[in-house]
Amino acid sequence: VVAAADILTSFPLPLVSGTKVTISCSHDDSSYPQMLWYQQKEDNHSLTLIGYGYANSAQNYEGQFEKQFELTRVDTLRGALIVRSAKPSDSAVYFCAATHCASGYEAHFGGGTRLTVLEYNVTAPTVKILPPSSKECKNKKKTLVCVASGFYPDHVSVFWQISGENVKDGVATDNNAVRKNESYSITSRLRVSAEDWRSPDRTFTCTVTFFNGTGYEPHSDSVKGALGKSI
Ligand SMILES: *[C@@H]1O[C@H](CO)[C@@H](O)[C@H](O)[C@H]1NC(C)=O
Numbered sequence: 001v002v003a004a005a006d007i008l009t010s011f012p013l014p015l016v017s018g019t020k021v022t023i024s025c026s027h028d029d030s031s032y033p034q035m036l037w038y039q040q041k042e043d044n045h046s047l048t049l050i051g052y053g054y055a056n057s058a059q060n061y062e063g064q065f066e067k068q069f070e071l072t073r074v075d076t077l078r079g080a081l082i083v084r085s086a087k088p089s090d091s092a093v094y095f096c097a098a099t100h101c102a103s104g105y106e107a108h109f110g111g112g113t114r115l116t117v118l119e120y121n122v123t124a125p126t127v128k129i130l131p132p133s134s135k136e137c138k139n140k141k142k143t144l145v146c147v148a149s150g151f152y153p154d155h156v157s158v159f160w161q162i163s164g165e166n167v168k169d170g171v172a173t174d175n176n177a178v179r180k181n182e183s184y185s186i187t188s189r190l191r192v193s194a195e196d197w198r199s200p201d202r203t204f205t206c207t208v209t210f211f212n213g214t215g216y217e218p219h220s221d222s223v224k225g226a227l228g229k230s231i
Helices: 194-198
Strands: 021-026 034-041 044-053 069-075 078-083 092-099 113-115 126-130 142-151 156-162 165-167 171-173 178-180 183-192 203-211 216-224
Touching: 021 092, 021 113, 034 069, 044 069, 078 092, 126 203, 126 216, 142 156, 142 194, 142 203, 142 216, 156 171, 156 183, 183 203
Parallel strands: none
Antiparallel strands: 021 078, 034 044, 034 092, 069 078, 092 113, 126 142, 142 183, 156 165, 156 203, 171 183, 178 183, 203 216
């Protein structure tokens, strides 16, 4: 009994265009020496063969894939698919499979690896806090609105601080960033008491943590409490 081919590498986050990507595959039955790689595009759920081969021999490619993809084998049990320079059109799920030599034998498939390649240039968010509206009732709670806009991709999280202390109570953030043309925006609201808002020694900070294709970077805006103002 052969264990299903098992793909070891996964890419939970999108990659920047031009990245070299290696997707590894291994299994544990040397009576399945042939390794095959398939691509499954989101808009077309069928599997397209990229290529196949054996250890210690040249790999075989389907014509359209030869330029952009490279198959490597370490030994009978291990191999890899390399995307030389990932493009948005390479975004897909990749499967490896292992078979006996002759055609007609059953192929054992791995679980698949999703690869997402960013479509547009990475752009960091502009973060702006809008202070409470003067239309809110005088001594009731005040709402600060944080707007992050103009960013791509849409991997962001938002948190609030009052004078450096994280706050969770009274925070409501949109579930999803909204796409407009080539960028996204997201809004978060913080409700505070009128007293808190009127304290001049308080600083209200909204921080958007943005995934830039390689790491996470913080972008913030702050406002001071509004002592003596009528709002
Ligand atoms: C992305 O964020 C990481 C982590 O903060 C940083 O080291 C890197 O320089 C940033 N990359 C770009 C292109 O800004």
